[in-house]
Amino acid sequence: MTGTTLFDKIWDSHVVSSIEDGPNVLYIDRHFIHEVTSPQAFNGLKERGAKVARPNQVIATPDHNIPTIDQHLTIHDELSRHQVETLKKNCEENGITMYGLNHPYNGIVHVVGPELGITQPGMTIVCGDSHTSTHGAFGSIAFGIGTSEVEMTLTTQCIMQPKPKSMRINIEGELGKGVTSKDIILYIISKISTGGGTGYFVEFAGSAIRSLSMEARMTVCNMSIEMGARGGMIAPDEVTFDYIKGREQAPKGEQWDKAVAHWKSLCTEADAQFDKELHFDAADIEPMITYGTNPGMGAKVCGTIPTMDDIEASSQNTFRKSMDYMGFEPGDVLEGKNVDYVFVGSCTNGRIEDLRAFVDAVKGKKKADHVTAWIVPGSKQVEKQAIEEGLKEALEASGFELRQPGCSACLAMNDDKIPEGKYAVSTSNRNFEGRQGPGSRTLLASPLTAAAAAITGVITDPRSIIN
Amino acid sequence: MSIDKFVSLNSTVVPLPIENVDTDQIIPARFLKATTKEGFGDNLFFDWRYDKAGQPKADFVLNNPKYSGQVIVAGKNFGSGSSREHAAWAIAGYGFKVVVSSFFADIFRGNSLNNGVLPVQVTDAFLAKIFSTVEADANSEVKIDLENQTITIIASGETESFEINAYKKSCLLNGYDDIDYLISLKDKIEAWEAQAVKF
Numbered sequence: 001m002t003g004t005t006l007f008d009k010i011w012d013s014h015v016v017s018s019i020e021d022g023p024n025v026l027y028i029d030r031h032f033i034h035e036v037t038s039p040q041a042f043n044g045l046k047e048r049g050a051k052v053a054r055p056n057q058v059i060a061t062p063d064h065n066i067p068t069i070d071q072h073l074t075i076h077d078e079l080s081r082h083q084v085e086t087l088k089k090n091c092e093e094n095g096i097t098m099y100g101l102n103h104p105y106n107g108i109v110h111v112v113g114p115e116l117g118i119t120q121p122g123m124t125i126v127c128g129d130s131h132t133s134t135h136g137a138f139g140s141i142a143f144g145i146g147t148s149e150v151e152m153t154l155t156t157q158c159i160m161q162p163k164p165k166s167m168r169i170n171i172e173g174e175l176g177k178g179v180t181s182k183d184i185i186l187y188i189i190s191k192i193s194t195g196g197g198t199g200y201f202v203e204f205a206g207s208a209i210r211s212l213s214m215e216a217r218m219t220v221c222n223m224s225i226e227m228g229a230r231g232g233m234i235a236p237d238e239v240t241f242d243y244i245k246g247r248e249q250a251p252k253g254e255q256w257d258k259a260v261a262h263w264k265s266l267c268t269e270a271d272a273q274f275d276k277e278l279h280f281d282a283a284d285i286e287p288m289i290t291y292g293t294n295p296g297m298g299a300k301v302c303g304t305i306p307t308m309d310d311i312e313a314s315s316q317n318t319f320r321k322s323m324d325y326m327g328f329e330p331g332d333v334l335e336g337k338n339v340d341y342v343f344v345g346s347c348t349n350g351r352i353e354d355l356r357a358f359v360d361a362v363k364g365k366k367k368a369d370h371v372t373a374w375i376v377p378g379s380k381q382v383e384k385q386a387i388e389e390g391l392k393e394a395l396e397a398s399g400f401e402l403r404q405p406g407c408s409a410c411l412a413m414n415d416d417k418i419p420e421g422k423y424a425v426s427t428s429n430r431n432f433e434g435r436q437g438p439g440s441r442t443l444l445a446s447p448l449t450a451a452a453a454a455i456t457g458v459i460t461d462p463r464s465i466i467n
Numbered sequence: 468m469s470i471d472k473f474v475s476l477n478s479t480v481v482p483l484p485i486e487n488v489d490t491d492q493i494i495p496a497r498f499l500k501a502t503t504k505e506g507f508g509d510n511l512f513f514d515w516r517y518d519k520a521g522q523p524k525a526d527f528v529l530n531n532p533k534y535s536g537q538v539i540v541a542g543k544n545f546g547s548g549s550s551r552e553h554a555a556w557a558i559a560g561y562g563f564k565v566v567v568s569s570f571f572a573d574i575f576r577g578n579s580l581n582n583g584v585l586p587v588q589v590t591d592a593f594l595a596k597i598f599s600t601v602e603a604d605a606n607s608e609v610k611i612d613l614e615n616q617t618i619t620i621i622a623s624g625e626t627e628s629f630e631i632n633a634y635k636k637s638c639l640l641n642g643y644d645d646i647d648y649l650i651s652l653k654d655k656i657e658a659w660e661a662q663a664v665k666f
Binding site: 013016017019020021022023025027036037039040043044048050064065077079080082083086122128129130132144145146147148149151152155156157158159160162164194195198199225228230251255256258259262294314315317318321411412413430432433434435438 | 484485486487489491492495496497499500501502503504514519542543544547548549550551552553555570571572573574577578581582591595632633634635644645646648649650652653655656659660663664666
């Protein structure tokens with residue numbers, strides 16, 4: 001008998017029922033919803049004449065469609081406004097708490113959950129959004145679902161899921177100067193590809209992961225979907241408990257002690273077996289940037305784009321198409337390439353530490369004249385904190401502006417779109433064709449690499465601008 | 468409530484020999500603002516299908532009158548990226564019943580099955596054979612038999628079997644969806660809640 005994994009402990013304890021040769025019926029502790037993937041689920045519920053089973057376990061916040069300036073005014077785009085209003089109406093009719101536009105807790109759903117202490121170790125968490133994997137940083141099983149599954153969860157607080165295979169990715173050693181958790185995850189995806197984790201739920205482990213702050217851990221888990229994994233998770237430890245303690249919805253008093261005692265049992269046992277295990281050395285990781293049209297197409301900022309000879313024959317057409325879209329040539333040197341836009345924000349890198357890192361890097365320097373920069377906090381609370389800490393002032397002194405919270409330029413559903421043909425260094429999570437606007441060209445990187453590009457106006461190794 | 472039944476299908480195919488087709492290509496985010504499931508088929512592959520003026524691009528396969536059918540065949544890692552079920556609604560809304568690829572992203576696979584669209588995963592070699600058969604003759608058909616879990620290239624008779632879990636197979640064969648089943652488990656769900664660890 002081998003030991004149990006962290007994943008198995010949480011999954012198995014949430015199985016309500018199993019179907020032979022089929023999926024498990026999995027109980028869901030917390031269900032986050034936003035305006036884009038929930039309306040059809042509420043329609044289905046209504047058509048069935050059903051009610052939301054556990055409204056107290058559902059939390060709503062609009063984020064994808066909202067503008068990041070003048071939030072006190074109405075949303076100008078009619079369809080966006082209708083979708084946000086539909087969420088409000090559905091929440092009111094069903095007794096669901098919603099942090100609407102201008103509410104002090106509004107923000108990107110994956111920033112809001114953790115900062116309010118709603119996300120806790122040992123929970124099962126779903127949302128109709130693939131970046132729900134973010135919450136796995138707390139040692140929870142968190143994953144994105146489709147709208148049919150949103151409807152299942154609203155109706156019964158359960159979903160049907162085949163149990164995924166298990167993978168552990170170990171990163172040992174110390175990270176070098178200028179290397180962030182964003183670089184860790186871009187590095188891993190560049191090594192195993194966007195399909196490398198498909199079919200698996202991943203536990204991230206090792207000394208390099210343990211050394212990360214909660215916010216940095218969230219960045220790693222956030223992008224586990226970009227390697228195809230169902231989700232990513234990190235065992236909870238003192239860093240996790242310190243982060244949660246005192247937050248609005250964290251357990252209090254005796255309940256806190258009881259919770260921590262339980263959370264401490266949530267770890268993978270020493271002799272547990274995984275279906276797949278990978279090892280990386282932190283010392284091999286350098287600041288990363290993507291050059292293509294999926295998150296697996298990443299390289300060292302100081303490196304080059306692969307040549308055609310590096311690409312498998314069967315993938316060369318797809319690679320060529322990607323290079324044509326980006327306006328790059330195989331083998332190109334990345335440093336020195338022109339940058340038109342810089343976007344700092346999103347559920348990947350829109351937290352206070354990300355803004356602090358960006359500000360530290362640009363302090364005393366000026367934004368390059370030709371660069372348009374959008375610095376977007378992940379939530380109202382992050383925005384408030386950035387103002388209180390003087391980050392807004394510091395940004396303005398360097399020629400930047402702090403916008404209001406939302407998903408912003410990550411996915412071009414609101415007004416923040418990168419124009420056709422323009423290059424954007426973005427701290428978000430996807431560089432697909434048209435992701436940031438029709439014809440936009442996205443280069444994914446860390447807040448530090450974004451800062452370096454914003455100052456110099458070209459792709460720049462961040463180690464050359466930080467102290 | 469139910470999904471469309473799927474038993475077997477003979478159809479010509481629409482070839483899309485591109486790898487890593489992500490859900491932002493299948494249905495770009497700016498088309499996700501609807502609050503119903505209808506109409507997404509019109510915007511399927513919008514940015515590959517139409518130019519800036521909204522005119523069909525002649526070189527994209529959906530605009531090529533040579534190719535038609537209820538089966539789309541694509542390169543490996545189809546449906547990666549966002550969890551948007553709108554991608555499955557767009558594919559179903561356009562009229563496709565089957566997607567064939569040599570590898571599917573997990574969430575897309577689940578979303579397809581929940582909308583009566585069958586993902587058929589074949590080997591890279593079989594995928595290449597379908598592409599070459601269709602390139603030689605755009606009218607050649609494939610047969611997908613869900614009961615026997617096989618896909619056949621009619622012209623050559625070459626057949627490969629594909630995997631699908633028994634539960635999902637029975638849902639498709641009978642047109643059942645998951646929610647009715649979950650609702651029937653009400654007592655079990657409440658019993659689970661009664662024993663759960665709470666703080």
